[in-house]
Amino acid sequence: MSNRLASATSPYLLQHADNPVDWREWGEEAFAEARRRDVPVLLSVGYAACHWCHVMAHESFEDQTVAAAVNGRFVAVKVDREERPDVDAVYMAATTTMTGHGGWPMTCFLTPDGEPFHCGTYYPREQFLMLLDGVTEAWTQRREAVTDQGASITAAVRRTSAPLTPDLVDDAVLDRAARLVTREADPARGGFGGAPKFPPSMTLEHLLRHHARTGDPTALSVVEHTCEAMARGGIYDQLAGGFSRYSVDAAWVVPHFEKMLYDNAQLLRVYLHLYRTTGSALAERVVRETAGFLLADLRTPEGGFASALDADAGGVEGLTYVWTPGRLAQVLGPDDGARAARVLSVTPEGTFEPGSSTLQLREDPDPVWWARVRARLAEERASRPQPARDDKVVTAWNGLAIAALAEAGTLLGSPAYIEAARECATLVLRLHLVEGRLRRASRAGRVGTAPGIAADHGDLAEGLLALHQATGEARWLEAAGDLLDTASARFGDDTGGFFDVADDAERLLSRPRDPTDGPEPAGQSSLAGALCTYAALTGSPRHREAAEAAVDAAGGPARQVPRFAGWTLAVAEALAAGPVQVAVVGHDDADRAALERTARGATAPGLVIAVGEPDAPGMPLLADRPLVGGRAAAYVCRGFVCDRPVTTVQDLARQLAG
Template identity: 75%
Template sequence: MANRLAGATSPYLRQHADNPVDWWPWGDEAFAESRRRDVPVLLSVGYAACHWCHVMAHESFEDDGVAAAINAGFVPVKVDREERPDVDAVYMAATTAMTGQGGWPMTAFLTPDGEPFHCGTYFPREQLLAVLAAVGEAWRERRGAVLAQGEAVTQAIARGTGTLPTAPVDDAALAQAVAALRRDFSAQHGGFGGAPKFPPSMTLVHLLRHHARTGDASALELAERTCEAMARGGIYDQLAGGFARYSVDAAWVVPHFEKMLYDNAQLLRVYAHLWRATSSPLAARVARETAQFLLRDLRTPAGGFASALDADTDGVEGLTSVWTPAQLRDVLGDDDGRRAAEALVVTDAGTFTGGASTLQLPEDPDPAWWGPVRDRLFAARGRRPQPARDDKVVTAWNGLAVAALAEAGAVLDEPAWVDAAAVCADHLLAVHRVEGRWRRASRDGVAGDAPAVAADHGDLAEGLLALHQATGEARWLSAAGELLDLALDHFGSADGGFFDAADDAERLVVRPRDPTDGPEPSGTSALAGALAVYAALTGSSRHRTAAERAVAATGTLARRAPRFAGWTLATAEALAAGPLQVAVVGDGPAADDLRRTAWRTPSAGAVVVHGAPDSPGVPLLADRPLVGGRPAAYVCRGFVCDLPVTDPADLTQQLTVRA
């Protein structure tokens, strides 16, 4: 049996390389084999940090009997959803349409033409064997009905990817979205909706931007209370920093322990924005600890960022992270152990399975005591078995990390974060750009074959634009402009939105286009946000119009379901508030004071650039000289410019005027 997954760039595929299942990677060769053998394709989709993917692998894909049944009757194809989000989107739509729910692992049976005719998610071993037998019999005995089912499902998901009516997201729609979020808000626990509960990263940015633009105190309250509840709950890693993927309960107590790059990058940005709006010490602490987590635990040797840490260790979810009172006493001694148990809500009954507890921090303890205790517990946890790391470098998620580190580094005055963002961006430009086009992911400095999707272009452009603002270097602006023009040429739709796959990418049974902002921005909203920032930095009306059209393309969704259009609404707030352009010219301590003041503005539409007057390739610095030989700040709002100022207090006054 050929081992076709051994050389994959995806750690998830490599996890299955030695299975007795005769796996094929996604590609034309697998479907050609399906036609040659006249058997269906069994498509299995998951990702490396997925707990139930591991369970199904151990129960079924490592089992010789199950493997024999799969190999005899099917061409099995394994896909990493994080490496091929376009493939995942098509067949997840089919799974949801057929079963009413989705999730991973995803299991789909396809015709040799790729049309899905039976779908599901996790199947226990015996159930999977029964499904394999039933599907095989249907393929042999009722081929016509199977093919008709595949065609009908394909047509249904094609209709589901159709466009919604365009609708501009104006002031009234933005106010209505906040009102809808107030109705969905959990007054008891913060956040929106019930269990399971996911960090609403993009919605939090939307709320903070709405407050900055309008002064709506309720928008700030929703964001602030949610951020505090998450930061004090078990979903936040009280020892190592960083957030887990979601909470299985409504109170943020018990997380699903996988820690994803895209969540933590976005939440770093959220807490930096919250600190900027409120000067909250909690927000500053969480931002710093989350940045530390990214740099310590997810950074790769080449300077990119790995995708995730697993939910489980040695097959046990949460094994590394949960504690009992006795374990705390073993590390800290009786007195500090009891005190830590009280502070961290570690009880004899436990909040997790087996009498163990996740760590919460309802109140900040005395830092003189808590700092050394936290260090000792973190060191002790480091001696436990550790979760595996999915070390593929995904373009979109690294773009989010670049944006977060560059922007938070500028806001919180942490130049090392900005430097790390620049190293990551250089790595992406060197490895992920192949013959003028972009790849989705790499591993160990080698780009994979999967092409970049729309979100890769939008999120990376967003990161490069944040880096341009934090450093004043023209090359980041130039690279972002090239990315955005490439996206406009190859992903654009007639209504102003964007398809997820390029017009010259591999043809799937449906060209995917998902407008919803889920755990990360959709392709359309990611590009809309970056286009809006690029337009503000360059004055390009073409790019601003493209941003407005992309927001309008998702406007109906934003009006109907604002929780699932967070980044569209955040971008609409930026367009409504801006452009607010701030250029700081000069160097030295006086220029640094002006730059720090500029970065403290919470305006949704603000862009900030600093550097020498007339720096080549930096439009906002053109024709902006020093004033009396002193560093100066130039503020333009909505294409109307104020007089330059040299005093930070005067700059603060200019920036606090609301549009």
């Protein structure tokens, strides 16, 4: 018998729809029931691709004894953290306050007023049963202590919503941030820190932009080393492209196998910009393969992109992806099997579990041989149990994908990437904009009820602005401007900062905001970046000032913990560099195409490009910029200073290099 989750749009909630636990979705109805029964709320937060969420579900939430204890003594609420990041942020703040760390599954016990009084993460079945007994005893026998604890934790959570203190991010701050970050890099294995090791997408983009602005060779070296180490390691799917969420070791050998849209969209863009900077064949290959993964494995029938592939297949983590020497020999024959084992670091001892290995590609094999072997291994792997797909379409993450594919399509000459970005943008604007307000997610063409957060507005606007530059279509610029106006009115404060939720959103314990960048850009930095790009494309001083204020509002993390302010610093590098604006005017001919190729190959931080006929409607950068002597021309500006128009690629290259 299904519980109350059967009608949910979230794949994570639907995974729990047949649990014997009487789950409810987040909402006032659940808390009203808790008040009526005078029992605590058990809040469980996770997401569909989370391995340990599945483990706790199998051990506890599918167990009749556990279900009886939960149903009799609590009101159980299940939340998809990806669909309701606001709820997740509030109670993750409570969890880290109480325990010093967080993660998923997140397990919180709340008063009927929503105040958390005990928080944790994963609990094995027997420990969870004891915890249920302990919480029940405290609630019935020591109620005053419980409510005092809840009030104390709530006060701590509310302090996280305090106004941001602006701190100027100038050239000196940018230089110091780059030095601090490069000093923290792992010189042997790439990346930062030890195990587990996460792809540092935004920090790599920050360092690429810093190198482009200053010529700092150390910044570029860190990016090259880290990108090669990740691309050759087990964290990268050597057969189908795309990156796993993180590496459980410090050398990128064994991944946690879930593959997230937001990671792959950001990494695609980083490798694309590395290719643009260095011409690296490895970086270009990773871009094409990762874009191929997005289009083949994450694209939904409606034209959006699904959130993730699960870490598990058939209930076993990594089952789809690992190999043994014997299996390679069976598939490829003894000679090719032995050669593949050497090339791919597949050993009898195993790198993942005893006897099984992830695939690494520490050197480039013969390309003809590798193309044949790779195709045969991919074919065999497709016959194995496959990971489940979380097919909800999240606004922010699709915005990241739109930006990456639009840029990759223009730089690599791949119209299919641009068309995929266009179809995705069309879907999100058609389905997720409801009565002028943005929603967080949809599934199978049905939009959810959760409102969009700040990052949804910033990341989608960033994607639309990249698509505008790739296609010359005015509608994307107009839509981005509308999103930014809404964000400024509904999410902003008087310091240049942004809350994560709108001023008319559901009232939680606090109005969450976090200026630090995590695995994806914070709402604060995503809006700063989109404001910066929009200002450059339109010449709007108001949006330029808002971008500068948004960067300075996150200046504290940028100064103190620059590795956790990667996108803020990347935006600040763009502002410090101008950013560079290039208008290429001309008829659709070879001369204009040559100037456009030169412009798109430039590495200036935050570079914006407009290409089209003189005074093309809906393209402000092309206004009042005529042909020169009847020929196609390029106009280059930095900030508020413009160079003379040029008509040759040599002159344009010199201006861009300057």
